[in-house]
Amino acid sequence: MSKEDKASNEELWAGLGVDIAVHDQLIRGLAVLERRLHRKQNNRPLKMDYFNEVLSDLHGHRIAEIVEHKNQGGKLVGSYCVFIPEDLVLAAGAIHVGLCAGSDFPVQDAEKVLPRNTCPLIKSSFGYKLIKACPYTEASDLLVGETTCDGKKKMFEVLADYHPTYVIEVPQKKNTRNQGVFAAELTDFKVQLEQTTGNQISQESLQEATAKVENKFKALQRLFSLRQADPAPISGLDVLTITQIGFQDDVERFALRVNELCDELDDRVRDGIGVAPKGAPRVLISGSPMSLPNWRLHTMLEKAGAVVVCEESCIGTRLFSYLSEPEGDSLEEQLKAIARRHMSINCACFTPNHGRVEDVIRLAKEYKADGVIHYTLQFCHTFNNEGVKMEKALAEAGIPLLRVEADYSSDDSGQLKTRIEAFLELLGDIRGAY
Numbered sequence: 183m184s185k186e187d188k189a190s191n192e193e194l195w196a197g198l199g200v201d202i203a204v205h206d207q208l209i210r211g212l213a214v215l216e217r218r219l220h221r222k223q224n225n226r227p228l229k230m231d232y233f234n235e236v237l238s239d240l241h242g243h244r245i246a247e248i249v250e251h252k253n254q255g256g257k258l259v260g261s262y263c264v265f266i267p268e269d270l271v272l273a274a275g276a277i278h279v280g281l282c283a284g285s286d287f288p289v290q291d292a293e294k295v296l297p298r299n300t301c302p303l304i305k306s307s308f309g310y311k312l313i314k315a316c317p318y319t320e321a322s323d324l325l326v327g328e329t330t331c332d333g334k335k336k337m338f339e340v341l342a343d344y345h346p347t348y349v350i351e352v353p354q355k356k357n358t359r360n361q362g363v364f365a366a367e368l369t370d371f372k373v374q375l376e377q378t379t380g381n382q383i384s385q386e387s388l389q390e391a392t393a394k395v396e397n398k399f400k401a402l403q404r405l406f407s408l409r410q411a412d413p414a415p416i417s418g419l420d421v422l423t424i425t426q427i428g429f430q431d432d433v434e435r436f437a438l439r440v441n442e443l444c445d446e447l448d449d450r451v452r453d454g455i456g457v458a459p460k461g462a463p464r465v466l467i468s469g470s471p472m473s474l475p476n477w478r479l480h481t482m483l484e485k486a487g488a489v490v491v492c493e494e495s496c497i498g499t500r501l502f503s504y505l506s507e508p509e510g511d512s513l514e515e516q517l518k519a520i521a522r523r524h525m526s527i528n529c530a531c532f533t534p535n536h537g538r539v540e541d542v543i544r545l546a547k548e549y550k551a552d553g554v555i556h557y558t559l560q561f562c563h564t565f566n567n568e569g570v571k572m573e574k575a576l577a578e579a580g581i582p583l584l585r586v587e588a589d590y591s592s593d594d595s596g597q598l599k600t601r602i603e604a605f606l607e608l609l610g611d612i613r614g615a616y
């Protein structure tokens with residue numbers, strides 16, 4: 183980046199209230215990671231160029247667009263869960279960004295306020311607000327939380343002391359009555375968005391926004407389905423990063439770029455070009471979401487010769503697998519359809535949540551995975567406990583499973599690497615058994 187670009191970015195960030203010195207450390211760390219992990223991969227698709235650029239300019243161009251939007255009177259809404267419908271935010275004329283954080287960087291500071299035995303995603307997301315290092319958080323006019331798990335729900339109460347925060351109730355049983363509860367929550371959220379933005383949400387604006395958001399979902403569905411090929415045409419690390427970028431990028435541009443990449447991947451699949459040799463061990467990762475820059479497990483697996491072919495996660499299939507189907511021609515019916523779309527997500531916050539286990543077994547077959555890694559963020563009781571059911575069901579289905587629990591530090595990297603290598607060896611031994 184030129185000196186002029188750096189100076190103009192710093193002016194933007196400072197205008198948002200970002201702590202420039204702390205932010206500088208963060209951004210330098212990210213650049214090192216990206217060079218070490220992403221750039222070191224071989225045989226990547228050419229159309230990754232766009233995503234590489236976004237990654238190396240994470241707080242530059244996109245933040246400039248957001249500031250421009252705000253200067254024109256527009257608003258920014260940040261959220262922490264895929265239960266917050268992006269289309270509702272867009273329909274109010276605002277920009278939406280996902281703010282879940284996957285970095286150890288602010289965790290120590292967060293632990294001065296939140297209990298240490300809290301999930302790292304919660305500590306990291308909250309920590310960024312505390313140390314004022316994330317321009318997306320600082321630029322948000324409204325932060326939107328939800329009641330999916332106890333840790334998040336109580337963190338949002340604390341967060342409200344630092345930033346305007348609104349919380350949506352997510353019911354925890356998937357029955358018709360609770361779908362109605364969630365639809366009512368979305369109706370209240372609509373009112374809140376109208377107050378925040380000063381714009382009314384109409385049937386037309388919501389229809390248009392839903393079409394854009396679901397177009398993004400369809401692009402991601404296409405990208406994921408291309409990974410079913412052997413050899414896989416793209417690495418798991420690259421797909422994970424793309425999905426992460428989708429939480430901040432402009433929704434239409436993102437879908438366009440993903441589709442351009444998919445065109446190239448179509449050719450690669452046709453020509454048998456892969457990122458790893460045909461027959462490399464194929465792994466599906468299921469569990470807690472991996473927010474940017476939580477790339478450790480993918481990197482370890484792929485450096486050890488495996489290829490990650492699918493993420494059953496909210497930074498993966500849980501994000502984009504469902505589309506809304508309104509049962510009538512009114513705004514109310516559209517809101518109900520959006521509520522049903524989100525209540526279809528098989529998050530471990532639901533009880534019971536048989537659908538997630540069924541999804542993993544189905545996806546393992548569809549993506550021809552040799553094995554599954556059940557990934558739990560440390561202190562995430564929902565996913566950790568659900569691992570018990572998952573272990574039993576996958577054993578019955580004859581699908582090898584490794585359970586991993588980790589935080590964002592690299593303290594356990596040696597031990598994790600050994601366990602992964604042993605798991606890949608096991609997969610090699612029992613290959614093709616199911």
Ligand code: BJ8
Pocket residue numbers: 262263264265301302303304330331332333334470471496500527529530531559561562563564565
């Ligand atoms: S829909 S997975 S994005 S809640 S990892 S904070 S559950 S203690 S992130 Fe999630 Fe929505 Fe569910 Fe998806 Fe709590 Fe677990 Fe932490 Fe989690």
